[in-house]
Amino acid sequence: SQQGEEDPQALSIQEGENATMNCSYKTSINNLQWYRQNSGRGLVHLILIRSNEREKHSGRLRVTLDTSKKSSSLLITASRAADTASYFCATDAGTSYDKVIFGPGTSLSVIP
Amino acid sequence: EAGVAQSPRYKIIEKRQSVAFWCNPISGHATLYWYQQILGQGPKLLIQFQNNGVVDDSQLPKDRFSAERLKGVDSTLKIQPAKLEDSAVYLCASSYPGSGYTFGSGTRLTVV
DSSP: OOSEEEEOSEEEEETTSOEEEEEEESSOOSEEEEEEEOTTSOEEEEEEEETTOOEEEETTEEEEEETTTTEEEEEEOSOOGGGOEEEEEEEOTTOSSOOOEEOOOEEEEEEO | OOOOEEEOSEEEEOTTOOEEEEEEOOTTOOEEEEEEEOTTSOOEEEEEEETTEEEEOTTSOTTTEEEEOGGGSOEEEEESSOOGGGOEEEEEEEEOTTSOOEEOOOEEEEEO
């Protein structure tokens, strides 16, 4: 079974709009990460948020974490066509040895 | 710093043949991971090394897959014999404790 699941599975927006993706997970975590994957390429690390943090920013990205609801969200503001990619949340499942499990991802299309 | 190096970039083999993938992680990263990513899905952890020891190989199909990390640096993943369902992208990643992963570009395997 999936530790983390993203929602929605697919999202299509106009350039300039904001995009919000959600991630829900099942067990306690030490941290949660978001990654981006452009078609046919490797994954790129975006943000790591620790379990004692509630919000984190990086450029146009904003990540929130609600451990009571076991959920996280990734907000991309002022989207660009280059943001078109798949976005994955990854959780460590609370293990002591840094094991990370990925969700199935959200496919984002930003239309110019 | 140099990224995670993987080779080959693409491989096409017939079923029942064997194949090997190579990964060289970022210098100083003690933890190395091999993931399998089937088209349209999130990456699935196959095996995790800490230095040259295996930390987690619970999802590695050990009847056909093997991996080693001699001297705690580079690693090879082997499939023998390959099946059609092994067609996927094989991703290698490395990390420093508490940080995000750095992924290589992956090896796209097609089994025909």
